[in-house]
Amino acid sequence: MSLFKKIFKKSKENHSKSNKGLMNALSIKLSTDESEISVTSSPVGTITGSKHNDFYVYEWFLKDTGEVFYVGKGRGNRYKEYHDRAYVAEKIKELYETESRFVAINLTEVEAIELESKTMLRILNETNHRLTNRITPLLAKRGNGYDRSPNTPYFEFEKAPVLYATEIDEHYFGKSYREFDKVTEENLKAVMFIERSIRNDIERIYGGEMGRYIDETKQLLNKHGSRVLKTQFAKSVTAWIYIGDDDVYNYEIDQDKAIERIGREVPTYHLIDVWKFLKIKYGNLENPKVKKIEIKPYHNRVPLNEIKNFNNWEKGFDEGMPYWEDGDAERKNGNVEKAISLFDKARYHGYEAPALYNSYAMAYRKLKDYDNEIAILDEAIKRFSVGNNEIVIQKWKDRRDRSIELKMKNKL
Numbered sequence: 001m002s003l004f005k006k007i008f009k010k011s012k013e014n015h016s017k018s019n020k021g022l023m024n025a026l027s028i029k030l031s032t033d034e035s036e037i038s039v040t041s042s043p044v045g046t047i048t049g050s051k052h053n054d055f056y057v058y059e060w061f062l063k064d065t066g067e068v069f070y071v072g073k074g075r076g077n078r079y080k081e082y083h084d085r086a087y088v089a090e091k092i093k094e095l096y097e098t099e100s101r102f103v104a105i106n107l108t109e110v111e112a113i114e115l116e117s118k119t120m121l122r123i124l125n126e127t128n129h130r131l132t133n134r135i136t137p138l139l140a141k142r143g144n145g146y147d148r149s150p151n152t153p154y155f156e157f158e159k160a161p162v163l164y165a166t167e168i169d170e171h172y173f174g175k176s177y178r179e180f181d182k183v184t185e186e187n188l189k190a191v192m193f194i195e196r197s198i199r200n201d202i203e204r205i206y207g208g209e210m211g212r213y214i215d216e217t218k219q220l221l222n223k224h225g226s227r228v229l230k231t232q233f234a235k236s237v238t239a240w241i242y243i244g245d246d247d248v249y250n251y252e253i254d255q256d257k258a259i260e261r262i263g264r265e266v267p268t269y270h271l272i273d274v275w276k277f278l279k280i281k282y283g284n285l286e287n288p289k290v291k292k293i294e295i296k297p298y299h300n301r302v303p304l305n306e307i308k309n310f311n312n313w314e315k316g317f318d319e320g321m322p323y324w325e326d327g328d329a330e331r332k333n334g335n336v337e338k339a340i341s342l343f344d345k346a347r348y349h350g351y352e353a354p355a356l357y358n359s360y361a362m363a364y365r366k367l368k369d370y371d372n373e374i375a376i377l378d379e380a381i382k383r384f385s386v387g388n389n390e391i392v393i394q395k396w397k398d399r400r401d402r403s404i405e406l407k408m409k410n411k412l
Contacts (some may be wrong), residue, residue: 002070033390044120044135045073045113055112057103057119060089062096068129069098069172071119073112088132092172092270121146130168142293145171148247152177155204160270161245169249174176178248183277187267190227191274198244198391205272211394213275214243219285220278233258241274283380297375304379309350316350324351336363352383354392361399370407374400 056081060070070089072079072369083090092098104111104118117137123129130145145168151305152164161179169175186328196208206213221228229237232254240254251268258266309316340363346356357380364373377400381393 001113007347007382008262044117044133044137047109047113050109053106053108056105056111057107057112057115059103059119060093060098060100060346062092063099064097068127069132070122071103071116071123071131071133073116074271085134086132088168090285092132095172100256120185125374130171132168143167144148149177155201157205157207158272158276159205161202161205162270163246163248163375165210165248168373169247175248179252180242180273181267182268183269185224185281187269188221188224188226188274188278189230189238190234190236191221191239191241192229192232192234192237193271194232194240194242194244194246195395196244197242200391202238202244203390205404206390208390209395210243213271215397216269217241217275217278218283220275224278233261235262237262237266237271241269241271243271245270258277264335293374293407295371295374295407297369297371299344299372299375304383307348307350312350313352316352320346320349320351320356321353322346323349324359331359331363331366336366339363352385354380356395361396361403365403368406368410370403370410373403377403 004226052075055073055075057071057073057077059068060072061068068088069092070083072083072086079102104115107115118134120131121137121140123131124140124144133144134146136144136234141219146166148164149167150171152171155161160180162179164177165175168266193214203210218228227236231237255265258264304310305318309319323342323346325337327346330342331339340360343356343360343363357376360376361373361380364370364376377396380396381400384393
């Protein structure tokens with residue numbers, strides 16, 4: 001099996017067109033017997049085909065300490081112009097006395113791109129400087145400063161995390177992590193679940209059973225008489241409940257939006273704290289709520305036992321993925337029934353990926369074919385129940401619940 005496919009197979013839950021970026025980001029050198037593999041990073045810049053020989057690579061740094069916070073390439077006055085996309089670096093320039101310097105001048109575009117990447121690698125691998133560049137070379141030994149600060153508390157079982165500060169925010173802007181608000185009964189009247197930033201390491205909080213905690217919390221909220229909203233900035237929202245975590249900067253942006261749109265800040269809780277609060281009030285759930293519904297899906301999909309390459313993931317990926325790509329393009333163009341036909345072919349040839357099931361579900365939702373949407377989500381949940389897929393499975397369960405609601409409404 002090729003190195004690329006080994007990488008894909010290790011992260012099956014992320015199969016999508018975005019995987020191609022990973023393939024393009026690697027440069028692989030194999031010995032003749034494939035016993036040695038060295039992986040090197042390709043340059044992070046984009047080649048435009050310019051024939052000029054007056055490119056340069058530059059650094060922005062703090063005058064007092066010499067710490068480099070941004071590396072770039074350009075021509076003319078680029079090194080001293082305002083950078084719209086480098087907004088964090090521009091914020092640093094507003095707060096500190098900074099200077100710029102050239103790493104090298106009179107370069108071709110290709111030389112500048114290569115040197116820019118090498119300079120980033122040197123800084124990230126040989127210094128403790130925190131670069132604000134959003135894209136950095138693949139083989140950097142540490143992050144570029146957008147990761148959680150090392151001073152952030154570590155994840156613990158059944159303990160709410162914190163809204164963390166990134167290394168950059170902590171180092172340059174003096175921010176620190178923020179604990180979630182203390183849960184109060186009156187603020188559980190109308191809640192909104194925040195599902196972003198649910199990374200795999202969040203599972204440590206839930207002991208690998210995140211779905212159970214979410215289901216129990218929703219059932220307890222229902223018992224409490226709470227409403228679960230679909231809109232974060234609804235006028236009636238009384239609290240946000242985070243399933244994962246987020247950084248303080250994003251939290252502050254959300255609160256600013258809340259003040260602007262609904263005239264107040266919103267109490268912000270973590271799911272674990274809400275779960276504990278309601279468990280103390282109501283105790284264990286003796287009869288968990290189970291949604292049962294009769295569905296009659298009509299489709300042309302072959303049974304699972306007739307799927308080609310069912311036990312050969314690599315071959316199924318090769319043969320099936322092109323059908324999914326074509327199908328998803330058709331779905332986005334509004335040709336939903338044709339898209340479903342192509343998804344059926346991708347599935348038949350053995351393409352097993354969350355992206356396929358997401359596309360199926362969106363297509364059936366577009367057609368208001370809730371029976372088939374529920375059926376395909378049931379299959380997805382079953383097929384991906386083994387392994388570290390709790391996050392994606394929970395999203396499918398939530399979507400399935402919504403599809404059931406829509407089906408029931410459609411009957412009225």
